[in-house]
Amino acid sequence: MEVIINKQEGKTLVELKGRIDTTNAEQFQRDVNPLMEADQLDIDIDCAGLDYTSSQGLRTFLMLQKSVNARGGQLVLRNMNPMVKEVFDITGFSNIITIL
Amino acid sequence: MRLDMHSEMILDEYRAQLPVFEKLKSVVLEQLGHCLKENNIIVSGLEARVKTENSLAGKLELKGYKYHSLDDITDIVGARIITFYSDEVDLISGLVERIFEVDWSNSVDKRKMLETDQFGYMSLHYVCRIPESVCKLPEMPELNRVRFELQMRSTLQHVWANMYHDMGYKSDVEIPVEYQRNMNRLAGILELADEQFSLIRREINDYRRNVQSLVASGNFNEVPLNGDTFRSYLELKPFQRLAEKIATINQAEIYEDSLMPYYKVLYLMGMRSIGDIENMRNAYSEGAYQLALLQLAGTGLDILACSVALQNLCIVYILKQGFGEAGLIKLFDLLYGESGYNAHRAHRIYEQAQKINLIQ
Numbered sequence: 001m002e003v004i005i006n007k008q009e010g011k012t013l014v015e016l017k018g019r020i021d022t023t024n025a026e027q028f029q030r031d032v033n034p035l036m037e038a039d040q041l042d043i044d045i046d047c048a049g050l051d052y053t054s055s056q057g058l059r060t061f062l063m064l065q066k067s068v069n070a071r072g073g074q075l076v077l078r079n080m081n082p083m084v085k086e087v088f089d090i091t092g093f094s095n096i097i098t099i100l
Numbered sequence: 101m102r103l104d105m106h107s108e109m110i111l112d113e114y115r116a117q118l119p120v121f122e123k124l125k126s127v128v129l130e131q132l133g134h135c136l137k138e139n140n141i142i143v144s145g146l147e148a149r150v151k152t153e154n155s156l157a158g159k160l161e162l163k164g165y166k167y168h169s170l171d172d173i174t175d176i177v178g179a180r181i182i183t184f185y186s187d188e189v190d191l192i193s194g195l196v197e198r199i200f201e202v203d204w205s206n207s208v209d210k211r212k213m214l215e216t217d218q219f220g221y222m223s224l225h226y227v228c229r230i231p232e233s234v235c236k237l238p239e240m241p242e243l244n245r246v247r248f249e250l251q252m253r254s255t256l257q258h259v260w261a262n263m264y265h266d267m268g269y270k271s272d273v274e275i276p277v278e279y280q281r282n283m284n285r286l287a288g289i290l291e292l293a294d295e296q297f298s299l300i301r302r303e304i305n306d307y308r309r310n311v312q313s314l315v316a317s318g319n320f321n322e323v324p325l326n327g328d329t330f331r332s333y334l335e336l337k338p339f340q341r342l343a344e345k346i347a348t349i350n351q352a353e354i355y356e357d358s359l360m361p362y363y364k365v366l367y368l369m370g371m372r373s374i375g376d377i378e379n380m381r382n383a384y385s386e387g388a389y390q391l392a393l394l395q396l397a398g399t400g401l402d403i404l405a406c407s408v409a410l411q412n413l414c415i416v417y418i419l420k421q422g423f424g425e426a427g428l429i430k431l432f433d434l435l436y437g438e439s440g441y442n443a444h445r446a447h448r449i450y451e452q453a454q455k456i457n458l459i460q
Binding site: 054055058059062082085086087089090091092093094095096099100 | 396407444445448
């Protein structure tokens with residue numbers, strides 16, 4: 001699992017690669033923790049390289065969403081492959097998080 | 101600007117007391133802000149200022165003879181609360197009387213000064229002090245002695261006063277008589293608008309209360325579907341049981357998200373009363389659960405959004421009504437925005453629905 005964070009034009013751009021599962025979910029949370037304290041409001045996550053997410057991954061996305069919203073910003077997930085998108089759909093998380 | 105010696109002395113006193121005025125301003129703002137928040141009152145504006153030296157000098161030049169000392173000028177520190185509705189002014193003045201000590205002999209209700217055939221400046225002006233029980237600073241005892249002026253008026257009253265002031269007039273006595281009539285006509289229009297806004301708000305509040313009791317009574321077929329009724333209906337947590345049943349599939353925790361985005365969807369699906377939603381819930385809850393079972397069993401996904409229940413109900417309703425994949429694509433377009441993925445998802449769900457005999 002790889003998390004690449006860049007800042008560009010007032011936005012935080014994040015690129016995810018690999019799988020978020022029970023073996024690395026905690027690491028994923030530690031990797032994105034700085035984003036919950038960052039002063040940048042909007043976070044844009046490119047999920048093109050994300051192959052799978054478990055419930056723990058969903059929880060981390062949810063925490064990130066709450067943190068960004070509390071600061072008045074917006075979290076956007078984009079370029080999800082259909083398998084990952086299905087996880088968001090069948091859990092109702094597509095209703096909570098903006099997915100483009 | 102040339103001032104006489106008496107006015108110059110008042111100005112000197114003003115300069116010496118400036119730190120007290122600044123502190124008074126911040127205490128007044130803090131107290132008012134706290135009071136409004138505590139009473140859940142949202143206002144259009146809360147502001148305060150300390151009169152500038154130039155402004156005070158101008159006042160002294162015009163009518164310095166009226167004041168024996170700086171203490172006689174009660175608006176060096178001025179605060180203003182601008183309410184959305186005119187009937188909130190009295191509500192707020194009641195609260196102000198509880199926090200501050202009101203100097204009634206210098207307070208004036210300008211709303212009551214106008215005769216029945218007069219229209220013009222409408223505002224409630226209180227001259228107040230900060231009582232020691234509210235704030236006491238041993239190093240600044242003047243804080244409880246110095247008076248300040250608090251103006252309370254509605255947004256439309258504020259608009260009129262601001263426009264009047266912008267034209268360079270502070271008192272309606274000064275405005276040329278040929279323009280006075282036009283200003284008064286405008287004041288009349290704004291007063292009428294103020295009253296209408298208050299009336300409309302009261303009627304809407306009454307309507308919401310009626311809707312709440314109608315929804316609570318369970319006469320759902322009599323309740324038309326709109327944003328207010330849907331919100332009241334959701335307070336009954338009608339989809340909670342289904343969400344909990346779906347959650348048992350993986351012993352999942354339920355995250356409570358808002359279902360309000362579904363109002364528009366349900367309306368576009370043809371629902372016109374809360375009863376229509378109830379009928380959908382009663383008829384298709386089992387189908388919605390079966391769909392979730394097929395999708396979630398064995399995935400180990402142990403967190404769900406509460407909305408998954410209503411989402412699946414909508415899916416099953418659309419399929420049962422015979423709207424097919426096209427209907428599902430429309431549903432997903434409405435909920436998540438148009439995208440090519442929606443067709444893929446619709447097709448996949450259609451296949452799943454066939455597997456569990458939701459559709460033949």
